Amino acid sequence: MANLRDEEFMRLIADGAGPAESEPAPSHLKAKIYSALVRRQAESGPLMSLTKIKACGEELCVFEELVRIAPLGERAKSLNICRVCHARVLAEHMENAPIYWSGCPYVELKKA
């Protein structure tokens, strides 16, 4: 072992140590990424309507459900309503944001 070259030494270190363990991503980061993706999707045209999402068997949050059953056109049901929701603001700025209702994507990301 005494005359190992630098190169061999570094290979042994790399094989033995490996990258450090890492914690899961913070939930506020997941929330920001989700918001950014949906914002980008909405910029290029309407999102899938809440009516269609529900028909696919997905769970809607209480606010999405209210919009879905409201007497509005499909265009309105395709808007990014999370943009004006307080849950989004809380989730993007806090770890363990106090949001608990089911069907909310930000609540689901907090659990993930």
Place this chain on the structure above:
Amino acid sequence: MTSAVEADDVRLVAAVLQKDRKATAEFVARYTDAVYAYVHTRLAPQHDLVDDLVQEILLAAWENLGQYRGASALRAWVMGIARHKVEDHYRARLRAPEPIGDADNDPDTPVTFPKFDQLLDQEHLRKNTWRVLRGLPEQYRLALIWRYWEKASAREMAAKAGKTEKAIERLLARARAEFRERWNHG
């Protein structure tokens, strides 16, 4: 034949491309932890850059989802994008002027490691390796991680960093010497 996992990946990708917001949330929930863990270790200890890079990777993955054909697991496909983005980061950092170093070391010079027996203890090895890496100048740290954990050759690193192979070998030699010094006397 497509596996059940890949079929599920294809379903998820199709739903995201149709702008199903629930599928988009599922996409973020499924892959952010893996991308974060990868970037977190590759950029250590510069954790202030991790969040931005993770977001950039997920956005790039979403922008290119239309090219995903289900030939491999979506996770592997996303991690491939993560690797490219981390390499872009290394490349940008290594293109900056190198830190002032001593005279060039000969990479072939045999050296001794009086504390090598400590390598037998895996936990000690891991902790000591990270302690030493954290203390190194950024370019040395990135060069060592790129070379020994990402298994990039000096030639590949040189091509990507816009430097000569000789310059990368000199950088690696200085990085190894500094690592060795801190390992033994840190």
